[in-house]
Amino acid sequence: MAALLELDPKVGGERAGFVPRAPVEDRRAARIELRRQIGKLERELGELFATTFPRSGIEWAVPAAGGPRVLGIAELERTRDALSVRLADARAEVARRADTEQANRDLVERMIADPAEHRWVRVRSEDVGDRDCKHWHSRPRWGIVGMLLGWWRVKLSSGCPLAGG
Secondary structure: OOOOOOEOHHHOOOEOOOOOOOOHHHHHHHHHHHHHHHHHHHHHHHHHHHHOOOOOOOOOOOOOOOOOOOOOHHHHHHHHHHHHHHHHHHHHHHHHHHHHHHHHHHHHHHHHHOHHHHOOOEEEHHHHOOOOOOEEEEEEOOHHHHHHHOOEEEEEOOOOOOOOO
């Protein structure tokens, strides 16, 4: 046991194999800062969810860290990094969907402006970011006669069908 406590001249007079740890105050300040960053990321994820509410298919939940306990600095860093990645992924998915929805809104405007150019095209309200059951459909006026004469129109559906018995 005495050999373990001998001083090692290579380490500058400290015990052999001794790894100096940060003072308690520094570790506490680091944990406080990491918890603040995690809280900020959770708040941003919640705000993103609130601003894009009707959308589904994006992971919004923030899972627990595995029961009641005090997390160490390494665990807090992993949690912060995972939240940061999830927030970036959610923002990218929301931006991708917003671009698609805007393209579909532009398509509806072009359909309304020139129905004959967009024959038989149907755009659902979900495709433009609405939660309704309606859809826009470019179809001939008066059936086959309108199709032969080139009389096309965009018809807006009346919404959801009635529930059956």
